[in-house]
Amino acid sequence: MHYSTLRVVLPLCFLGLTLLSGCASFRYGDDQYQIRVGAHGKDVMWVPSKTELVHLMLDQAKVTKNDVLYDLGSGDGIIPIEAAKTRGVRSYGIEYNKDLVELSVRNAQRAxxxxxxxxxxxxxxxEDFSRATVVTLYLGENLNLKLKPTLLAMKPGTRIVSNTFRMGTWQPDSEFRSSTGEAGFLWIVPASLDGTWxxxxxxxxxxxxxxxxxxxxxxxxxxxxxPLSGKTGSIEAGSIKGNDFTFEINTPTERKRAMYxxxxxxxxxxxxRHGDGRSSLVFLAKRVIR
Ligand SMILES: C[S@@+](CC[C@H](N)C(=O)[O-])C[C@H]1O[C@@H](n2cnc3c(N)ncnc32)[C@H](O)[C@@H]1O
Structure with a gap:
């Protein structure tokens, strides 16, 4: 049977990680292993991502064949398989349930x-996933929060994309929704600029x-x-995307300076950035106190 025919569209019943009883009868899998939606998983149950949202997640993360994608808790392998199929990207799934791992391997063969x-x-x-340039999640907010320190310490520019669940006080860089209303969130790991320069x-x-x-x-x-001679200005509206950032310098006496x-x-x-649309390199900086 073709891989895509093994998956059926079903409503997500992943509300506060509580399985609504009506979902429990949906079966997935193949002739060697079958699993019900909501089956127990180590830290969170198994619920599959819908294909449309997976493609939106890959679009939002701008996944290309030059990336390395890791899906954490990869279930039946839908995200790595769709990513490999549609973007030609090297993809890895880490999954605790050994039967789901074996099913994913067969699904990848069929695809x-x-x-x-x-x-x-x-x-x-x-497990180590530090070489990922894209990390995908469908885990629940508590698990996202537990992963947050590791994710924030990844290489600047790494994209983290989550089906449905946020990451506490780490505001997403963008939010999106599928045609059937499922939410997704994207974060871009910021470089660490904290300190004195x-x-x-x-x-x-x-x-x-x-x-x-x-x-x-x-x-x-x-x-x-x-400035060594002049009044202190405040840095405002500072925002970082990977290694790129923007901010403003405001002083009481001078015009506001738009910087990147x-x-x-x-x-x-x-x-x-100058008023006439031009921009020029004005400063270099090195960190003296972290
Ligand atoms: C909601 S499912 C998402 C599956 C897949 N990522 C998708 O989007 O279709 C969460 C998966 O995480 C797995 N899981 C739970 N805790 C885990 C852990 N500590 N390590 C690895 N996998 C885990 C579960 O077995 C389940 O397959």
Missing amino acids: EVSDLASFRQGDIFI EVQDAINPSTSTARLVIRQSKQYFRGSFT GVFEGNGLSLYE
């Missing part, structure tokens, strides 16, 4: 993506011109900008 989609039995809180003139980098203090909370920051920057090789390059 003819065994060369790209692989699965391993393991606990997502023990010595700012140099971009034209004459040997000259120190200011001190920049950044106070970061997830992908947002505030702070201060103190990039974090690379442990330093910052800071650009100013």
Whole structure:
């Protein structure tokens, strides 16, 4: 039987991780292993993602064949298999239930993506997925929160995309919805810019011109900008996407300066957007206190 015919459309009954009794009769699987929606899982039950939402999650995360995708708690393998099939991306599933792992391997064979989609039995809180550039989740908010410190410490620019569940105070960078109303959320791991930076003139980098203090909370920051001669300005509306960021410098006396920057090789390059639409590299910065 073709892989796609093994999956049927059904309502998600994943409300507060409580299975509504009407869902329990839906069966999935193949001739070797069958499973009911809501079957017990190690930390959360098995409920499959719908194909439409999976494609939206891959779209939102801008998955390409250059990525490495990990689905944490991969169930019957739908996310890694669809990702391999439609984006040509190397995909991995980590799943605790060994029968689901074996079913995923057979599903990948039926979908003819065994060369790209692989699965391993393991606990997502023990297994290493640090080389992922995209992480997909359909776990529940409590598990997302437990994973949050690990996710926030991943390489800047790693995309995390979750079916239905948020991540507490880590605001998503975008939210989306399928035609049948399921929600999805995307986070882009921000570079860590927190600390005090010595700012140099971009034209004459040997000259120190200011001190920049950044106070970061997830992908947002505030702070201060103190020129060596001049008044301290406040850093406002700081926002980070991976290694790229934007902010404003406000001083009581001067016009507001719209800035953007990039974090690379442990330093910052800071650009100013001018009123006429041009922008120019104005400062370089190196961190002096983390
Ligand atoms: C809601 S299902 C999602 C399945 C799949 N990701 C999808 O979107 O269709 C959650 C999966 O996580 C698995 N799981 C629960 N706790 C786990 C753990 N600690 N380590 C690995 N897998 C786990 C369950 O067995 C289940 O298959």
